[in-house]
Amino acid sequence: MYGYEVTEPRLRCVLPFEAAPAEVRLLRRAAVTQLARWGTPVAEDEAELLVTELATNVVKHVGEGVSATLILEWRGERLRLEVHDTSRALPTPSAADGDSECGRGLHLLAALAVDWGTVLTAVGKAVWCEILISAGRTCRRIERAAEALEGYQGISAGAALRTSSRAAGLEESAVELIADLLHWTAARGHDPDDILDRAQMHYEAEADAA
Known part of the structure; x- marks a missing residue:
């Protein structure tokens, strides 16, 4: 797993990964390490859970072994977590009592994040969420x-x-x-x-x- 960073005009880290359970664990660790390096005042457990959910959805619903990318971006009072993959199929929330694991995952994003969404890209789609961090x-x-x-x-x-x-x-x-x-x-x-x-x-x- 390799990453590169752009620090202007915001703190930003890009982490490509392979959609596989073992890689998800490494990705979670890399994300927490990066947030610690930045000194981001955000709950570590919350960030780990969101990274895991975003990356695991790629494994389950796009395919194991496909290439994907996690982007961490800290600007002002929000931390943005964004996962890009090669599928153009946009996930949709299921009913609260539905059987869709992807739908339940989206409900989890909605519950933990202050905002979230999906967008089509030139090569697939991105699913993102934002965490509100300490202001002032x-x-x-x-x-x-x-x-x-x-x-x-x-x-x-x-x-x-x-x-x-x-x-x-x-x-x-x-x-x-x-x-x-x-x-x-x-x-x-x-x-x-x-x-x-x-x-x-x-x-x-x-x-x-x-």
Whole structure:
């Protein structure tokens, strides 16, 4: 399973996968790992369940072994989960007591997500849903930090190479970024300790208000 990311104008991750039970488990794990890297304030269990449902529907109703793609997109107050496959048959909800597993899956999407839908694409269709995540300044600060670290890791690739995982690479990038900012502060005649104290005060004030 391979993925690529585009961080502008939003945080976005594309994860191609093969429609098979074993791949669904790997996809779920990859999605949760990506959300953790971004610091997305969303319930992990909820995201896992939605990814599993979207991917499993491809296995059951398009065919095992077909190629599909999961797209994660975080912008503002919503996280969007979108699965593309090669079938142009649009799923429809079943009656609440119906026997259709696909229909029950859509009812689950409707119950957990703030919005969902299906759309035809050039090569098939996409089924998507959106989760509402924490709003406000703290959420925007986390999103902005994730954007900065993604870009900073690309510039300072050595941080990622010295670690065994990309998540650990981002942590190392955060340390290097803070150290660089302290060097920048000292070079302009300011006290790095004072800057750290002021940043800590901002963090604690906003954490207490959350």
